Amino acid sequence: MKKITNDVQNVVWDMLHGFYFEHKDRISYDSKHNIIYRKDLAEIQQDVVILSGGGSGHEPAHFGYVGEGMLSIAVSGQIFIPPTPEQILAAIRMVDKNKSVLLIIKNFKADVDCFLAAESIAKKEGRSVDHVIVNDDVSIEDDVTFNKRKRGVAGTIFVQKILGAAATEGYSLQQLKEIGSSVISNLHTLGVALTPANNPTQKEVSFTLENNEVYYGIGIHGEKGYRKETFVSSEKLAIELMNKLKSIYRWKKGDKFAILINGLGATPTMEQYIFANDIRRLAQLESIDVRFFKVGSHLTSIDMKGISLSLLKIEDPNWEKWLKADVRVSSW
């Protein structure tokens, strides 16, 4: 597997330097802690600063969402490994002590542990910090047990956008946490892989697929899915993912949704839009009201070829407003 890298120990550092160079007019970079943050962090007017992060390998998540109207700070761990509590704490400490910080955490045990450890220390330092944990993944262990996995995956981007926009309107830390929790309880994601991810720091892939196979319900770190199946068409993938989500939402005609179609890293734009068109048709057949629709490689799994579908049932018209609000980030 040829990968456009140099010393594999330095991939995250190399990448962040490249990103920083592209955006140095509006972004700053702490290369000791792998933190990308708004250059105007000291001057921003909002009371609550939104901070997120996680393992690398999910680009453009999360540094691509740093900027006005979304994240103020993103912390990057090594590939598929969350940032350490020290890194996260260093990020929290960048914020003025008279402001609050809301952490957006993807629901993986290692991520939650590291972020909450940092939060705990920051609170002891007298800081106002709280968090939301995104658990949008509705993949199941296997076809029999229906044990939901509840990992944090692509829907995280919607949470970051909504809370980022709401924060600019002056909501308090407690209010933002409640908005986030309410969004998360209405947010579900399911994905399918056509190829595994090739982690440059590991020799082995976590699963293999035959030339004609797809794998439903995979995770963003190469976690195995719930069923392998022979690939037939984009439409067939769309029907499987949509039906699973329908069984969770049990939507009624006219229910309002926001939809994210997410390429997992090596999925060409053409194929993302073909799949998006299948989802459009299925949504119309179901008579659900799609108020917001977004397509792109937003939270990836290195070079996995595959796609995920996230639905957010819109329970509050503000959510739609915040999804559509102007933003100055590189990758929204």
Add this chain to the structure above:
Amino acid sequence: MKKITNDVQNVVWDMLHGFYFEHKDRISYDSKHNIIYRKDLAEIQQDVVILSGGGSGHEPAHFGYVGEGMLSIAVSGQIFIPPTPEQILAAIRMVDKNKSVLLIIKNFKADVDCFLAAESIAKKEGRSVDHVIVNDDVSIEDDVTFNKRKRGVAGTIFVQKILGAAATEGYSLQQLKEIGSSVISNLHTLGVALTPANNPTQKEVSFTLENNEVYYGIGIHGEKGYRKETFVSSEKLAIELMNKLKSIYRWKKGDKFAILINGLGATPTMEQYIFANDIRRLAQLESIDVRFFKVGSHLTSIDMKGISLSLLKIEDPNWEKWLKADVRVSSW
């Protein structure tokens, strides 16, 4: 090769429907002629409308650049086949007769023939139409002949951005053509493939590579390159591409450049930024002044894994201003 498609005859139509659904608040779609255009086309204030297009398979080029400050209209052909003169003419006819139209054409014989045929008919209808032909590719036939290919590749995006921004400032058709020609003569691109492109409408790939090989100087339709070589590192690729471009520009210390690092379709964001960081370091070693730097999959070759490097020597400070100007499109 699993591809997320349905009936292969409909890939372009399916894709454009998906894109239109995502952007229907600000975009319109003529599904008969595969034209994506600004919804407010009839009301836009500028005297010259910028129109581009080409074969499909290069997404998000060119529909992803339709919007305020860049293209007003994009026409899509079938995969790697330019739109027909009829399609292009239908696009030109969408514009008020009292406005002018500037066509941005990538330099492939079929593209040039189709666009100029449409221009010729439109002129006979009394319309004011002119064109620029982008020929940024400096790949050579082989290591011996040094016969330059001069195809139109990723640098086209810079031409579209600059002319799109300039058009909003009220420049005339003639002035925009001169600006475009001047930009094009300072714009050069060179690419490298790690894998070939898999065209869903064709059974065979146009070249093959061994597991450890890369191919310098490939084209965006799978055209062969000038040299195969064993893959070593991102830095090695960066040095090859940068050295070839240096031999063309023969830059002096402090010369001003805009740089585009372009993923060719299946290149993960992480690898694009690692390569970008190598280019950053080489540019600093050369002491050239990088005024603008952009990284992303902007003009692709379906699912090719690879990357291209475009340099624009900035001869006029307006070019930098126009590259940095605000824009409302999906993919800049």
